[in-house]
Amino acid sequence: MSNFSTSTTNTEFNPLISLNWRGDRLELLDQRLLPESIVMLDLYTPEEIWDSIHSMKVRGAPAIGIAAAFGVVLGAGQYPNEDIAGWLENVKKVCDYLATSRPTAVNLFWALDRMYAAAVQLSEDPNYVSISSLNEGLVQEAIAIRAEDEEVCRRIGEHALPLFQDGMGVLTHCNAGGLATAKYGTATAPMYLAKEQGMKLKIFADETRPVLQGARLTAFELQQAGIDVTLITDNMAGMVMSKGWIQAVIVGTDRVAANGDVANKIGTYSVAVLAKAHGIPFYVACPMSTIDLNTPTGAHIPIEERAPEEVTEGFGKRTAPQGIKVFNPAFDVTPNEYVTAIITEKGIIRAPFDQNLKALYSEPIS
Numbered sequence: 001m002s003n004f005s006t007s008t009t010n011t012e013f014n015p016l017i018s019l020n021w022r023g024d025r026l027e028l029l030d031q032r033l034l035p036e037s038i039v040m041l042d043l044y045t046p047e048e049i050w051d052s053i054h055s056m057k058v059r060g061a062p063a064i065g066i067a068a069a070f071g072v073v074l075g076a077g078q079y080p081n082e083d084i085a086g087w088l089e090n091v092k093k094v095c096d097y098l099a100t101s102r103p104t105a106v107n108l109f110w111a112l113d114r115m116y117a118a119a120v121q122l123s124e125d126p127n128y129v130s131i132s133s134l135n136e137g138l139v140q141e142a143i144a145i146r147a148e149d150e151e152v153c154r155r156i157g158e159h160a161l162p163l164f165q166d167g168m169g170v171l172t173h174c175n176a177g178g179l180a181t182a183k184y185g186t187a188t189a190p191m192y193l194a195k196e197q198g199m200k201l202k203i204f205a206d207e208t209r210p211v212l213q214g215a216r217l218t219a220f221e222l223q224q225a226g227i228d229v230t231l232i233t234d235n236m237a238g239m240v241m242s243k244g245w246i247q248a249v250i251v252g253t254d255r256v257a258a259n260g261d262v263a264n265k266i267g268t269y270s271v272a273v274l275a276k277a278h279g280i281p282f283y284v285a286c287p288m289s290t291i292d293l294n295t296p297t298g299a300h301i302p303i304e305e306r307a308p309e310e311v312t313e314g315f316g317k318r319t320a321p322q323g324i325k326v327f328n329p330a331f332d333v334t335p336n337e338y339v340t341a342i343i344t345e346k347g348i349i350r351a352p353f354d355q356n357l358k359a360l361y362s363e364p365i366s
């Protein structure tokens with residue numbers, strides 16, 4: 001167990017807000033303890049941020065990026081003197097360190113690249129005052145990343161909402177909710193906006209083995225928000241579709257390749273194949289910071305493999321023979337032919353994804 005600073009049970013817990021910058025520390029909801037306990041951790045060092053990302057105390061592509069951005073702030077603040085070149089070198093070292101925390105969600109690298117670019121720009125400022133003013137500039141960049149994510153997620157919800165009608169059954173996998181972002185979520189953004197506008201959606205949340213983000217997080221936050229949510233086990237997805245209970249699937253993603261292949265929580269590919277077999281639209285909701293045009297296809301996306309104990313001891317007891325071989329990939333790749341549309345803050349992208357994703361970067365935000 002890491003040497004974490006004191007944790008506090010936050011009585012003003014807002015299920016949509018999983019991380020807050022407190023000036024000298026990042027206050028972060030320990031998502032591993034949900035839904036039973038609401039514990040906010042106070043993180044003061046990049047090492048604590050690294051561990052929180054790696055151990056999934058904070059998880060979800062945008063939330064990982066935001067946490068890493070504040071990890072850079074905490075690391076930069078540790079630099080001991082007024083040497084600009086040394087300060088910038090230290091920022092690079094912290095970024096490279098945080099980049100090793102998890103390999104799949106491209107938002108981690110997007111946020112670190114943005115923080116380092118900000119540090120370079122700050123270090124070249126002719127009006128340089130002091131290292132502490134450079135650090136303040138990094139704080140503002142991290143705060144901007146978080147604030148933009150909240151706005152982006154709301155826009156994703158606005159673009160996605162017309163795809164849904166009152167009374168629709170919607171299946172989602174894993175947690176691409178407020179807990180995975182600054183607020184609203186990506187896949188859940190239209191669910192929250194539907195609730196705001198009085199539209200009644202019937203959400204079916206896959207429990208999402210082995211870490212149970214659907215059961216522990218999506219079911220939790222949607223129930224807290226008063227949204228109609230039914231928890232199902234992953235192997236029920238086909239049955240509820242065959243019963244005609246599902247009119248759309250919407251999920252988040254950790255990385256979209258240039259050709260529209262989508263890496264997302266393990267089990268997403270199976271849901272996509274089932275959706276296609278039942279003629280159900282399969283939507284992927286994500287900010288542009290999750291689209292990676294430098295990764296040509298899904299085959300090029302690094303897929304994280306996690307500890308066997310997540311599978312064999314995930315329920316607090318051993319559920320498999322001692323020493324059994326385990327394959328525990330945290331993600332899979334859904335080929336673009338199973339994707340109906342990708343919903344971003346700039347609008348809805350449909351096939352041909354390679355052309356239309358590229359075009360996304362040449363048009364102003366609507």
Ligand SMILES: CSC[C@H]1O[C@H](OP(=O)(O)O)[C@H](O)[C@@H]1O
Nearest residue numbers: 059060061176180252253264265
């Ligand atoms: C809004 S991104 C959420 C995305 O991240 C999750 O992975 P993890 O819980 O391992 O960080 C899952 O793939 C979600 O779709």
